[in-house]
Amino acid sequence: MVLLVAVCIGLIAGFLRAFIGRQPYRIYDLRWPWLVLVAFIPQYFAFFNLKIRTSISNDLASILLVSSLIFLLAFSIFNIHKMSFWPIALGFFLNFLVILLNGGFMPISPSTLQRLMPGQTDSWTIGQRLGYGKDIVLTPEMTKLGFLSDRFLLPPIGNLHVAFSLGDVLIALGIIWLLWSLGGKPGSIKKEKTS
Amino acid sequence: MKNFSGKLFLASTAVSSKIKMILFIATLVMFVLAAGAPQATGSIGG
Numbered sequence: 366m367v368l369l370v371a372v373c374i375g376l377i378a379g380f381l382r383a384f385i386g387r388q389p390y391r392i393y394d395l396r397w398p399w400l401v402l403v404a405f406i407p408q409y410f411a412f413f414n415l416k417i418r419t420s421i422s423n424d425l426a427s428i429l430l431v432s433s434l435i436f437l438l439a440f441s442i443f444n445i446h447k448m449s450f451w452p453i454a455l456g457f458f459l460n461f462l463v464i465l466l467n468g469g470f471m472p473i474s475p476s477t478l479q480r481l482m483p484g485q486t487d488s489w490t491i492g493q494r495l496g497y498g499k500d501i502v503l504t505p506e507m508t509k510l511g512f513l514s515d516r517f518l519l520p521p522i523g524n525l526h527v528a529f530s531l532g533d534v535l536i537a538l539g540i541i542w543l544l545w546s547l548g549g550k551p552g553s554i555k556k557e558k559t560s
Numbered sequence: 561m562k563n564f565s566g567k568l569f570l571a572s573t574a575v576s577s578k579i580k581m582i583l584f585i586a587t588l589v590m591f592v593l594a595a596g597a598p599q600a601t602g603s604i605g606g
Binding site for chain 2: 367368369371372376390392393395398401402404405408413433434437440453456457460461464471473481482495498499500515525526527528529530532533536537540543544
C-alpha cells in the first residue's frame with residue numbers, strides 16, 4: 366500500500382498548488398480507462414482479497430498477474446501522450462519486464478528478505494512465492510535483470526517494512542508529478558499535453 | 561422555469577465534474593496498485 370502514499374502526496378500537493386494559485390484542479394480525460402478496471406479485478410482477487418487469494422494457486426496467480434499487466438501495457442500506450450505519465454509508464458514497463466522474465470512474479474533476494482524480515486527465515490523458501498503477494502524468492506544467480514527486482518528498502522515505520530523496485534520508484538515519482546501538475550495553470554497543462 | 565432549469569444545469573455540471581474527478585483518481589489508484597509490486601510486511605498486500 367506504499368504507492369497509495371504517493372497518490373496522497375500528489376493529490377495534496379496538486380490541490381495545494383491549485384488553492385495557492387486560485388485556479389481549479391483540472392483533471393483530463395484518460396484514454397481507455399476501463400482497461401485499468403479489467404486489469405485490476407483479477408489482481409484484486411489474486412493478491413488483495415484476503416479470503417479468495419488463499420484459494421488461488423501460485424500458477425494461476427502468476428497467469429492472472431501477467432495477463433492483467435498486458436491490459437495495463439495497452440492502457441499505458443494509449444495514455445503516453447501526457448509527459449507526466451512517462452515515468453509511470455516506464456516504471457510499470459520495468460516491473461512488467463522483470464516479472465515476465467522471472468516466472469510471472471517479482472523477484473526478491475534472500476539477502477533483501479533477511480533485512481526485510483530479520484529472524485523469519487523459516488517463513489520463506491528459495492524458488493517459492495512469498496506469501497500471497499507478487500514476489501518470488503530468487504537468489505541473484507537465479508534472477509534475470511536483478512537490478513529491477515524488489516531490492517530497495519524503506520526504513521521501518523513501526524511494524525511496516527517495505528521492499529520496492531526501481532519501477533516502483535518511477536511509478537511513485539510519476540504519480541506525484543502527474544497529480545501535482547493538475548493543480549497548475551491551464552496553459553502549463555496544455556503545454557505539457559502537446560509535448 | 562428558465563431560472564430553475566439553469567440552476568439544475570449548473571448543479572448537474574458540478575456533480576458530473578466531481579464524479580469525473582473521483583473516477584479519474586480511482587483509475588489512477590487502481591493503475592498504481594496493479595502496476596506496482598512493492599513487498600510490504602506488517603500491512604496488507606503491496
